[in-house]
Amino acid sequence: MELDEILAIFFQECEEGLAQVEANLATARDTGPDGETINTIFRAVHSIKGGAGAFGFEALQGFSHHLETVLDLIRTGERTADAALTDLLFAAFDVLSDHVASAQSGGTPPADTAVLARLEAVTHGAPAPAAEPEAVDEVTPAVADTAPDEEPMDFDLDALLASIDLPAAGAPAGPPDWLVRFKPARGAFDNGGDPLPLLRELERLGGRAVSVDLGELPMLDALVVDECWIAWTYRLPGEVARTDIEAVFDFVIDQCTLAIQSEEDAETAPPPAAPAVASTPEPEADLPPEAAAPAAPPSVVPAEPLADPVVPPSPVAAAEPAAREPAAAANAGSATIRVELDKLDRLVNLVGELVITQAMLSQRLSMHGVGAIDELSDLDHLTRELQDSAMSIRAQPVKSVFSRVPRIIRELEAGTGKRVRLEVEGEMTEVDKTVVERIGEPLTHMIRNAVDHGLESPDERVAIGKPAEGVVRLSAEHRSGRIVISVSDDGRGIDRARVRAKAVERGIVAPDAHLTDEDIDNLIFAPGFTTAATVSNISGRGVGMDVVRKNVQALGGRIGISSRFGKGSTFALTLPLTLAILDGMVVSVGTQTYVIPLAHVVESLRPESREVRAFGPGEGVLDVRGTYLPILSIGRLLGIPDACTDPSSAVLVVVETDTGQSILMVDGIQDQRQVVVKSLEANYAPVTGLSGATVLGDGRVALILDVETLVARQRAASRDLAA
Known part of the structure; x- marks a missing residue:
């Protein structure tokens, strides 16, 4: 498989992981976090971090590591995910999404200094600080491009040296180092496993190889090149948390022998009993020894190797496979396979040609006086079944588009000062992939329009007897062979007198034109029309709803408006389920x-x-x-x-x-x-x-x-x- 294909799979997994993170964060916010919710978020972030490290996306890897550290504190019970910390996790998720997008596009990593500072504060035991983006950006504008693991270089070196509390002579310099012994097990490489990324991750944590065990390496005539005969021992600084070391092997713990000991324990432990050696070594992996040894050649193997791999793994590591088995059994019934979109498109096109050919055959037979025959009816039935199956393969739930809306709502709340509650219905409604890909922009404009123009400010809502928190409802449903996506709000509705006045002011309609309510409502789709008094980064240029109508019409759909002044508005997109048949x-x-x-x-x-x-x-x-x-x-x-x-x-x-x-x-x-x-x-x-x-x-x-x-x-x- 080419590197580009592997990279594409990584970004697909990132999208799936981000969707899991956002869904579980929403669950944690609405119903309170539980252990499984936090564990799911942690695993998704950890997977993104591991892939980012393998592909060299340092900014993404560094930010993921900081977020992972905070999540680990929550799942171990050291921190409680209160409202402030949940808000911080949402902010970190937004930045993580931007990091993934910049890595995929090859662009500049996003400015993450403010969120990193808040994550660091939580890591060191402080309460989750509130977001102060403007103040942070004004104080540290030059830190936006700093790598996540680096500190800004604006500091007083003398003051820093004076603040360092050096240990007294004879006092211990710090916690004892860790000794990690790792050996791939039988079948570890059957699914494409590779120990080198794991060893590189240990080195990134500050580890160095101290021994390479070649004791099981057979003679050349008995060597099987697709099996691994090597074990490695690494020394890591004692400051590294044991959980960080265990996390390196999270996904291979059931495919290796792993021993993690502090150096003091290794020195005081009695020598283990010599394991029984079989006459023929059992196959365990498929990496040649020449390619597998990362740092130390056989000549540097110490005479007295460290503890044998028979030392049992840690309780956390041992429990991981057991926890994974039920999940694997649960997922066995919903196994999926990734297929290139071009292949699906070719399949759909061929099915379309089959439909045409079947219609031609029916037409030709009827022209020659051949009436209905059973075989022709069967062909018609099978063709329709095949076409339905082919189209269902391309069908995707609109959830992939709806999942972006919570972030848009959060950004609009911050930009407008309004309070918004999002209600979503029908997110699993399926539609053709092409339609899903092309409704993202219209939907974004409609959500922004609903919040910025539709909803009143909290003070206005309270003054007219409404709750301070506005409601935006997003729904999808199948209706009459089409999909209907609705965006509604409980805001001020369309002020038709004001809309007409603005349209006349901008020369869109004549002052004496006779317009029905429906005509006035449709004026908001006119190019250049806006009721915003000032231009902001949210609205005011009069291009949003014009873009919505053009994009919807390009999909063969239509958009309808229903509005009651003072009660709210509903915009309904009616789109074809598929663009092919x-x-x-x-x-x-x-x-x-x-x-x-x-x-x-x-x-x-x-x-x-x-x-x-x-x-x-x-x-x-x-x-x-x-x-x-x-x-x-x-x-x-x-x-x-x-x-x-x-x-x-x-x-x-x-x-x-x-x-x-x-x-x-x-x-x-x-x-x-x-x-x-x-x-x-x-x-x-x-x-x-x-x-x-x-x-x-x-x-x-x-x-x-x-x-x-x-x-x-x-x-x-x-x-x-x-x-």
């Missing part, structure tokens, strides 16, 4: 064939001529159960000369859009089937009113209508004509 209604317009996405279709009908009312030149409306809906001629909108122009002779398809219901007039309905979406932009050029193309069963290319754009264009044209 959709259910569509195949219709005829003149000699052309088009596909209307079935998610927009409400019903189809054939009206009587007396039911259609003229409304302007070339336009009409139809009374559908008490509501007059505008009729849009697809032939006229797309310039098809031989399209039907008489609504009473055509088929009317009622469709649902962001702006309500409308009617599309087509010549006839051919079929309803699943179609494979091909991008016009990638294969030809973007065309207004069309969202893509597909290949029908008879080999013809049919264009897929962009219903939202067509309806919006017609409504805009009608308003201009009325004006």
